[in-house]
Amino acid sequence: MRSARGRVIAATADEYVVDAADELLRCTLRGTLWQDRGKEDTALVVVGDEVVLTPGPEGQGVIEEVLPRRNALGRGREFQAYGAKSRRRRSKRAVRKRADQILAANVDQALLVFAAAEPRPNFSKVDQLIVAALSEDLPALLCINKMDLADPGLDAELDYYRPVPVEIVKSSAVLGQGIDEIRGRMAGRTTVLWGPSGVGKSTLINAIWPGINQKVGQVSAMTGMGTHTTRAVEMLRAEGDTWVVDTPGWRHFTPRTATRHAIDTVLWDVSEAATQCRFSDCRHDREPGCAVREGVESGELDPRRVELHRELIDLIER
Ligand SMILES: Nc1nc2c(ncn2[C@@H]2O[C@H](COP(=O)(O)OP(=O)(O)OP(=O)(O)O)[C@@H](O)[C@H]2O)c(=O)[nH]1
Ligand SMILES: [Mg+2]
Ligand SMILES: [Zn+2]
Numbered sequence: 418m419r420s421a422r423g424r425v426i427a428a429t430a431d432e433y434v435v436d437a438a439d440e441l442l443r444c445t446l447r448g449t450l451w452q453d454r455g456k457e458d459t460a461l462v463v464v465g466d467e468v469v470l471t472p473g474p475e476g477q478g479v480i481e482e483v484l485p486r487r488n489a490l491g492r493g494r495e496f497q498a499y500g501a502k503s504r505r506r507r508s509k510r511a512v513r514k515r516a517d518q519i520l521a522a523n524v525d526q527a528l529l530v531f532a533a534a535e536p537r538p539n540f541s542k543v544d545q546l547i548v549a550a551l552s553e554d555l556p557a558l559l560c561i562n563k564m565d566l567a568d569p570g571l572d573a574e575l576d577y578y579r580p581v582p583v584e585i586v587k588s589s590a591v592l593g594q595g596i597d598e599i600r601g602r603m604a605g606r607t608t609v610l611w612g613p614s615g616v617g618k619s620t621l622i623n624a625i626w627p628g629i630n631q632k633v634g635q636v637s638a639m640t641g642m643g644t645h646t647t648r649a650v651e652m653l654r655a656e657g658d659t660w661v662v663d664t665p666g667w668r669h670f671t672p673r674t675a676t677r678h679a680i681d682t683v684l685w686d687v688s689e690a691a692t693q694c695r696f697s698d699c700r701h702d703r704e705p706g707c708a709v710r711e712g713v714e715s716g717e718l719d720p721r722r723v724e725l726h727r728e729l730i731d732l733i734e735r
Contacts, residue, residue: 420481424523425466426652433462433480435470436654442478444470450480463489464650464662465522465607488553490527490609491519491673493732518673521609521650521662526556528599529583530612530621533567539613540574541725542670544683546611547583548729549672551679557583558602562617564589577722580685590617590624600625607652607660614666619647622663626655672732680729687726690718701727 423437433444451461462468462483469482527550531538543559550557559578561571564587575585586602588595599621602608610618622629647665655661681688687709691699695706701723712718 420469420471421478423468423470423478424652425462425464425468425480427649428459428462428464429649430459433468435468435478435480436652437470437472437478440476442470442472442476444468444478444480447479447481450483460491460519463519463522464652465524465609467523486522488524488555489519489522490524490549490553490555490611492549492667493518493671493673520611520664521652523607524555524609524662525606526558526602526608528558528560528603528608528610530560530562530610530616530618532563532613532616533561533571533587534563535566536613536615538574540577541721542613544722544725545670545672545729547578547581547683548675548679550611551582551682552672552674552676558586558599559583560586560588560595560599560612560621562588562590562595562621564594565591577686581683588621590620593624596621596624603655603659603661605658607662609662609664611664612666613670614646614668616666618666619663622653622655622661626661629653629655629661672729675729675733677730677733680726680733684722684726684729686718687712687723691726 421437423435423442425433426436426441427434431445433446435442435444446462451458454461462480466486467484468480469484470478470480472478527546529543529546529550531543538561547557547559561567561575578585584602586595586598588599590596603625610622612618647663650662650664652660652662690708690712691701693708694701694704696704699707699709701707701709709718709723713720713723
């Protein structure tokens, strides 16, 4: 049978929903694709992957090949789960586990969604998500949703993002605020919505494209997942060539990859101070002439940001 091209829009443990020329096919993987790595390796094929497949009867198909990814967003599990010692003697299995966390591939931009309240934003998580997006060269938009619940302290926190190449959109799905702006920024692109649980990612998607719920239902019926709290990554065509990827929220997050440049861009105040340390390899620990420590002591630097800078540098230098 002739092969076809398609894009993976949903994945379960052993099946993939592939959009092939607007027909949804339930696909399995050709054995040669997983025999070296194990079938349970969920990073083999992820939502957003462009694939070559052989269509079969009754809306089924077999994925033959995964085309190279332009980018891959994910999170690191191993970073938290393993101690420093075992990290150094990382087994193949651990590497695999780490790759396990790829969320979506081949997206054009990331809409990082947080809530002004309920839950209150953890700004270290905001910083880490921006680092993750910038490290994959993905344009990032920071959406602060639930503005109807915002308190006045928010703007002072957001000031930290002025020098960061991330646009901020404030929204309220309840009041309809920011909806048109977000819709406009998503037009003609594939956008992944990413953020903690309960901040309103799915609600925003529904507010922007009120008809999309049916598509959520259609995909959910194929994957056997519910439609309320998002349990699986789902890519949906919102309209025309506008695609949106809804993702399950998380409670814990560490980036899967980070570049030094992205870390220094997001934590610009810490990296700027670090250039003034007496030693160029200063760990900002007990070294004399440490401008970062001095900055914390004088109240100029936020200890939270200094700590996060250290954690992220450790992540890439270990
Ligand atoms: N007050 C207020 N509540 C909102 C807003 N947007 C969403 N909510 C509520 O927040 C709750 C969580 O919304 P969801 O859209 O399920 O959140 P989510 O980010 O998709 O959550 P997960 O799928 O678990 O990651 C729901 O009860 C929504 O009604 C908003 O702008 N203002
Ligand atoms: Mg959701
Ligand atoms: Zn220092």
